[in-house]
Amino acid sequence: MKRLLMAVALSLSIVPVTAFGFGNMGQPQWNSANPSTAPAAPQSAPQSPAQGADISGRVVQTINSGGYxxxxxxxxxxxxVWVAAPELKVNVGEQLTFEGGMEMINFQSSTLKRTFEKVVFSNGIAKGKDGKAKEAKKDQRSPGSMGAAVAVTDEKIKVKKATGKNAYSIAEVFKKKDKLKNKQVVINAKVVxxxxxxxxxxxxxxxDGTGSHMTADNDLVVTSDDIPIVGDLVTVKGKIETNKDFGGGYKYNVIIEKAKITIN
Known part of the structure; x- marks a missing residue:
């Protein structure tokens, strides 16, 4: 009996390990006759239906952060459509073509502290057969405050005025700029x-829908460490400054610097 047990043990010890599904010790094998042992298919990241196709359009907004x-x-x-690419210099208004890439849904940017509903990650500006980037020529001169002005549109903006003693509409800020100089204000508005x-x-x-483009009292510029996105409804808090000249043609009758911006 003892000899029989030793023979059985010896026969098991020399059976190839591949019979038990470990032919590659780093990657378990599976038996095609038993589909339940098959490894789960890897889940791929969300992809755009047009992945690989170049993306062309006019630049509406650009933000540099975290090397992108x-x-x-x-x-x-x-x-x-939002496109993210290795950091490069682009100007609002340019017509650009980016290489197609992976579309990410609800992408969270830790550096911007924002979540993008959709963003396509591209390798950069697409290149034509001549090897040159499909990029519009850039005017290297500073556009100044007039060049940076918002184009007139048919959009009807109407934002409810903030509440409290420091609350003002944008038209009121321009009208009372001398009285409000160096004073804190609170403004509800839309980022354009x-x-x-x-x-x-x-x-x-x-x-915010008050004022007029004709009288130049409908568009208020603020500077901030915060970076909202065009279309955001925000509450802005900061100190009114007047007759600011930053050089390079950037002159503002009314401006708020280092504003605190809360997205509503």
């Missing part, structure tokens, strides 16, 4: 334009 440039493009059909990294500042244009 987040560029909001407005395509020919009016659709707006953002330019980041100019003179080491983020420049945010605000409108």
């Amino acid at each position: 440039s987040y560029v909001l493009l407005k395509k020919a059909d009016g659709e707006k 334009k953002v330019s980041s990294g100019i003179m080491n500042k983020n420049w945010i244009h605000l409108q």
